[in-house]
Amino acid sequence: MAPALVEEYITRSSHPLSAFYHKIVAGERITREDAVTIYESDDLLAIGILADTARVLRTPPEVRDYVYWVHNFHINPTNICEAHCKFCSFKKGPGSPFAYVMSVDDVIKQVNDYPMKDQLSEFHIVSGLYKEQGLAYYRDLFKALKQHFPKVHIKGLTAVELDYLSKLEGIPVEETLAVLKEAGLGSLPGGGAEVFAERVRELVCVDKIPASEWLRIHGLAHQMGMQSNATLLAGLGETPEERIDHILAIREQQDKTGGFMTFIPLNCYYDNNAIDAKNALTGVENLKNFAISRILLDNVPHIKSFWIHIGEKISQVSLSFGVDDIDGTVVQEKIAHAAGTEASEAMTQAELVNMIRKAGKIPVERDTVYNIIRVYDEQLV
Ligand code: SF4
Known part of the structure; x- marks a missing residue:
């Protein structure tokens, strides 16, 4: 129109x-x-x-048609986890034949085997809560990644993982963050937030930290000079009001510490987990979640639709509902795929560019903290 x-x-x-x-x-x-x-x-x-x-x-005129993406690589060092989130299809027990644990060398080899590793600008690292991979493991992993790939930003460990590592080591979260920042951690991903409502958390992720602690840990990271993202995992049986309250809690935290770059409304999938698929979001609800996030979050610069979760077509439509970021090339997504998303596991640069252009926008490759790497004008593919 x-x-x-x-x-x-x-x-x-x-x-x-x-x-x-x-x-x-x-x-x-x-x-x-x-x-x-x-x-x-x-x-x-x-x-x-x-x-x-x-x-x-809320966007400067010269970048109003930009849609951002990042050339990133997902690393999930283990799928063994001590928590019991009912929506999780990724976690395995230590005795499972499908459990895996990656050493630091395994991770470095996995990245080295990626043919386009020289074009990466971000490692997105999230994992299970596993006592054999404590703070020393992540310190060594981040140091090794920085040694081998010094230009690649490390966005790693959710507030839930940081809380787990801190308790495992018996130290405050501030100390854990300081050790990891020194080793190369650049920012925090937005996972682990799920739905902040206590009513829902008690039903689906009773052993996860409460909203107040998730927000406190992100606030600490912001105060230490690290930016972060925030998510909402909808489709767990929450009400629209609970979704809105979740977004408002992010807005309130942002007013205090100001370090959130992007808000990412996600939706649950239902294969291989204990959440009833009757809670599944419709396409309309997905679009409402993007829109209401943009409308309420007047202090968070970017809203992301994660194409792995909602598929390419709704992702394209979301660009008219407040979204200005569609994540990235990803490479080897395990978590949403374990739960049944039908989106592909990776998208090439050309595919991403094409997908954004076909939605009438200008594709822009960014780094994790939104420095522009390249604007894809019509000459570039
Ligand atoms: S969502 Fe994360 S914390 Fe929860 S069981 Fe799965 S891997 Fe563990």
Whole structure:
């Protein structure tokens, strides 16, 4: 729809969401009550207009059509985990024939075997909670990765893993972060947040740290000069209000410590785990989650749709619902695939570029902290 028509559609005084459009244009903060009303609307087009308006107005004009991606490589050092998250299809017990544990040398070899390793700018490292891989393992792993691939940023270990390592070593999280930062850790991924609502956590991940601790650990990282991401794992049986409260908790933390780069609404998959598939999100709910995240998070610069979770086509549509990042090339995604996502396990650079262009946007390769590596104008493939 042409911009003038878009404005006319949503600003008609009879449109039930027009007041929120005017609030966004005026730079006013959207409240919880506003968000619930927006989320309840079945006018998906209007919700998309609100989110895209928020994205456009909060983005510098020269980069408004940019959609970011990163050339990254996922490393999952073990699938053995002591926790019992009901949505997890990745975890194995130590005696399982499918359990694996990677030594530092195994990881280095895995990266070395990747033909495009010279083009990588990020390692995304998350793993199971396993006592044989304590702080010394991760310190040595990060040091070795930095020694072999000094230009590649390490985004590693969720707040849950950092809490586990700290308890294992009997030291405060601050100390764990300091050791890992010294070894090469650059930023934190957004995982482990799931849904912050205690009601849901008690049902699906009772042995995970509570929301307050997840947020505190990210705040500590921010105060130590490391940026981070944040996620929402929807489709666990949470209510729309609980999704909104989760996003608002991120906004509140961001007001205090300001280090979140990207918010990533994810959706659960149901193969090989104990979550009832009747909780599965519809495509419409996925788009609402992207949109409401962009509308509420006036202090977080980027909203990401992780194409591995939602597939390429909804990812493309999400770019009109507030999203400006679609993650990256990934290489060897294990976690969502263990749970049944039908998206492919990796996408080449050319495929990513093509996917973004076909959605009418300009593909931009970034590094982890959003320094621009390359703008893919029409000459570049
Ligand atoms: S989600 Fe993470 S912490 Fe929970 S069981 Fe799976 S690997 Fe362990």
